[in-house]
Amino acid sequence: MSTDYTFEGWMGEDPSSAEGNMVWKEYEPKPWEETDVDIKITHSGICGSDIHTLRAGWGPTDFPCVVGHEIVGIAVRVGSEAEGDIKVGDRVGVGAQTDSCLSRDGPCEACEHDEENYCKDMHLTYNTTYRTGGKAYGGYAVYHRSPSHFVIRIPEGLKSEHAAPMLCGGVTVYSPLKVFGAGPGKRIGVVGVGGLGHFAVLIAKAMGADRVVAISRRACKRDEALQLGADEYIATEDEEDWSTKHADSLDLIICTVSSPKMPLQKYFDLLALNGTLVQVGIPEEPIPLSAWALVPQRRRLVGSLIGSPKEIEDLFQLAADKKIEPWVEMRPMTDANQAIVDMEAGMPRFRYVLVNE
Helix, strand or coil: CCCCCCEEEEEEEEHHHHHHCCCCCCCCCCCCCEEEEEEEEEEEEHHHHHHHHHCCCCCCCCCCCCCCEEEEEEEEECCCCCCCCCCCCCCCEEEEEEHHHCCCCCHHHHHCCCCHHHHCCEECCCEEEECCCCECCCCCEEEEEEEEEEEECCCCCCCHHHHHHHHHHHHHHHHHHHHHHCCCCCCCEEEEECCCHHHHHHHHHHHHEEEEEEECCCHHHHHHHHHHCCCEEECCCCCCCCCHCCCCEEEEEEEECCCCCCHHHHHHHCEEEEEEECCCCCCCCCCCCCCHHHHCCCCCECCCCCHHHHHHHHHHHHHHHHHHCEEEEEEEEHHHHHHHHHHHHHCCCCCCEEECC
């Protein structure tokens, strides 16, 4: 069945595309299946992962590639076997994952427990190939096709420009905050006051954490962090002996930084007995760490990867109920090349969202 619309978007053709050299092109989406949903894109968030992928910083990129995995729009075609009671005209979103095994070839523990993001057959929303052989293209585009299991309905009361960055940036920090119990009685540290970090502050406060401490290199983001709801701010390059002064003061740290030069060893000094540091930022180079950061106080280092469809649904509802409003700047889709350059330069406060006019 043919459609009366075409799939076209900002195509990265080589690593130079990360420097603002994407090209607008038409492309062929994955072959249609009756479990799919076609979405007319209204909003698409810009994530740091987009730039890592465009410049092939995490490994080879399957060029040509359309990035963007914080996709919000209107369902315009819904397959006869689609999940989730999605109907044409619904406002929906797709995050960083677009497929998993879903126990097709036998039981998968991750998929059976609503943890599809840890399925060993996990497929990302772009830079991957579906089991049918079709290529996955992302959200810097006009239309997007996705398996319905990973298409999430957006509740009333949540703006599209706010929902878009929650689909990756928001749920990436919500998931570990939820798993490690960032509620009443907990003291939470957030390393990096940026796209992910500002979400972590907002969400930890909405979950009822007793104290939220924002941690960044310089003091220049102090006022913004406090406006977001942080109770305290640590500037690691402007404050002497900060790791000693604030030692043993936190139960959980969410580290959103992707720089291999971060003082990871000292972050652990901030953790109390049995404290946990969750690394969600992924540097392109290894991070040195001594066992002495972990052993003396039985501290833990764990990782966390995006979030499952169920966690996205839960975050959307929390955001609607608690009126969580991320700081976003909307840019026209036509301005995508300049927007990714500005993103890499650290200009947004704190997230860019591309908007189709």
